[in-house]
Amino acid sequence: MTRKHRKLRNPLALAVLTTLLQKPMHPYEIAQTLRNQGKDTSTKTNYGSLYTVVQNLEKYGFVEVTGVERQGNRPERTVYGLTGEGREEMAEWLSDLLAIPAKEYPIFETALSLMAALPPDDVVSLLQTRLSSLEVQVASGRGALEKLSKTLPRLFLVEVEYQLHMVEAQAEWVAGFIEELTHGSLPGVDQWQRFHETGEMPTESRP
Numbered sequence: 201m202t203r204k205h206r207k208l209r210n211p212l213a214l215a216v217l218t219t220l221l222q223k224p225m226h227p228y229e230i231a232q233t234l235r236n237q238g239k240d241t242s243t244k245t246n247y248g249s250l251y252t253v254v255q256n257l258e259k260y261g262f263v264e265v266t267g268v269e270r271q272g273n274r275p276e277r278t279v280y281g282l283t284g285e286g287r288e289e290m291a292e293w294l295s296d297l298l299a300i301p302a303k304e305y306p307i308f309e310t311a312l313s314l315m316a317a318l319p320p321d322d323v324v325s326l327l328q329t330r331l332s333s334l335e336v337q338v339a340s341g342r343g344a345l346e347k348l349s350k351t352l353p354r355l356f357l358v359e360v361e362y363q364l365h366m367v368e369a370q371a372e373w374v375a376g377f378i379e380e381l382t383h384g385s386l387p388g389v390d391q392w393q394r395f396h397e398t399g400e401m402p403t404e405s406r407p
Contacts, residue, residue, distance in 0.1 A: 203296050206289075207260045213253050214297075215243045217262060217282065217290035224266045224281035227251050238348070242359040254280055262286035308370075319396040320389055324381050327374055334371040341367060 219230050219239075231247045234240050257263040258280065266281040282290070315323050341364040348357055380386040395401060 203300055203302065204292065206293060208253075208256055208262075210253060211243050212245060212250065213257055213262075214290065214293050215239055215245070216250070216253055216257060217286055218294070220263060220280060220282045221287070221290065224279050226269060226277035226279045227254050228277065230254070230280075237356070238360065242363065257286065262289050316392055316395075320381055320393050324378055327378050327381075331371060331374045331378065334367055334374065337367050338364065338371055 215234060216230055219225065219233050222233070225233065227250055231245070231250055234243070234245055239245070254263065258265070261283055263280040263286050264283050265278055267279040269277045269279055318326075341360070345357065345360055345364055348360065354361070377386075381389060384390070
């Protein structure tokens, strides 16, 4: 099973489609709803580009103008609603994301793949700094989740719960890896250290 190639791939477009499932809205209301429902913590939300996203959704027939609103002396605001094609796209896109694992490229993973360019002691120090930040994030995330769970059903907090578990898992892994580096139990750490002392590449690393 593979992902379908989509006309739009910006996750913000999917967030807009699911938000419009609630009711037709103008772009500013969409932005406010995303913020009020905490979706800006799980989807990179650039409110300046949201209008462009809505225009692209209209271009491909996923949303359509349903009316115009005016409040007092404010400029008119165009209200958009989902089309039948938009509902279908939203359901298929979301289903793909939930069902099909995709290779992602977190920047921390990139840094780990290149960390041998730094001395082991430096890496230990840097990872200790990261671990401290992760522990703060875990504590903050637990507090936020506990607070939100008092007013919102768990159904609407699962992404916050997932984020917290991922941070906890990363913190646990980083702590374990620091221990390996500190005690010298990581295979190859001696050669790694020697390289930074002498400039000699480990034999197994040479082409």
